[in-house]
Amino acid sequence: MNKRTQSLEKSVLSRIYGRGRGVAFTPKEFLDLGSQTAIAVALHTLAKKGVIRRLARGLYDYPRTSDLVGLLPPNPESIARALVGSEGLRLQPAGALAANLLGLSEQVPARAMYLTDAPSRTVRVGRQTVILRQTTPRNMKLHNRTSGLVVQAFRYLGRKNVGTEQIATLRERLSFEQRGKIALDAKWAPAWIAEVMRTLACEN
Numbered sequence: 001m002n003k004r005t006q007s008l009e010k011s012v013l014s015r016i017y018g019r020g021r022g023v024a025f026t027p028k029e030f031l032d033l034g035s036q037t038a039i040a041v042a043l044h045t046l047a048k049k050g051v052i053r054r055l056a057r058g059l060y061d062y063p064r065t066s067d068l069v070g071l072l073p074p075n076p077e078s079i080a081r082a083l084v085g086s087e088g089l090r091l092q093p094a095g096a097l098a099a100n101l102l103g104l105s106e107q108v109p110a111r112a113m114y115l116t117d118a119p120s121r122t123v124r125v126g127r128q129t130v131i132l133r134q135t136t137p138r139n140m141k142l143h144n145r146t147s148g149l150v151v152q153a154f155r156y157l158g159r160k161n162v163g164t165e166q167i168a169t170l171r172e173r174l175s176f177e178q179r180g181k182i183a184l185d186a187k188w189a190p191a192w193i194a195e196v197m198r199t200l201a202c203e204n
Contacts, residue, residue, distance in 0.1 A: 005038070005042070008039075008042050009045060012043065012046070013051065015029075015033075016062050019062070020062070021064045023062055023075075023078050024082040025059075025060055026058050026060070026085060027040055027043060055125045059082060059083070061074050061078065061079075061082075074125055076112035080130055080132060083130070083132055089118040090116060090117055090143040090144070091114045091115070092115040092116070092135075092139070092144075093112075093152065094152040094155075094156070095156045096109035097112045098148075098150075098153040099153040099156050099157060101149055101153075103169055104157065104166055104170070105157075110127060110129060111129045111131060112128065112130050113133060115133055115135040115140065115152070116133065116135070117134065117135070117137065118132060119134055141188045145181070146178050146181070150193075150197060151188070151190075151193055154193045159192050162196060174200070179200045179201045180201050183197055185197065
């Protein structure tokens with residue numbers, strides 16, 4: 001390995017270490033350091049050494065570890081963010097994932113779905129599937145807010161499966177301030193979901 005290659009590998013590794021464990025990434029994030037071919041070689045070498053983990057074609061992570069089980073599974077949100085790539089593109093957990101994050105479902109979904117304004121894409125990583133589904137600007141209005149999780153979780157559960165039990169769970173998990181913000185965001189939700197969102201803001 002020549003000095004130039006060694007220097008590039010160190011620069012790539014330094015950036016990876018700087019982001020910390022559990023972060024997924026693609027070769028595109030290092031193209032300011034060298035050519036596409038050189039970056040691909042550097043990442044391949046680091047994966048071969050066991051420093052990073054190859055998750056899928058063109059997708060890697062700096063894996064989290066546990067003293068008990070060793071390497072931990074990759075973080076689905078980190079994978080989704082790596083796939084989106086460009087700044088300014090947004091992600092919104094949806095489906096079973098949104099319900100699980102809110103405590104409305106105990107099952108950790110094998111298919112982690114995210115709505116996005118990036119192109120749709122599906123990647124399988126081990127036993128897990130990460131799905132990016134391109135959607136309308138309106139559906140992204142509440143991204144990165146608890147309100148967005150609530151809307152997507154209720155859509156997944158369906159009107160017949162959202163009642164006093166689900167409302168009680170959210171009241172227990174969310175602060176009064178959070179519930180108030182959810183009520184204000186109800187204007188972006190379908191009518192039946194908006195009604196439940198406003199109900200959440202009421203006192204127990």
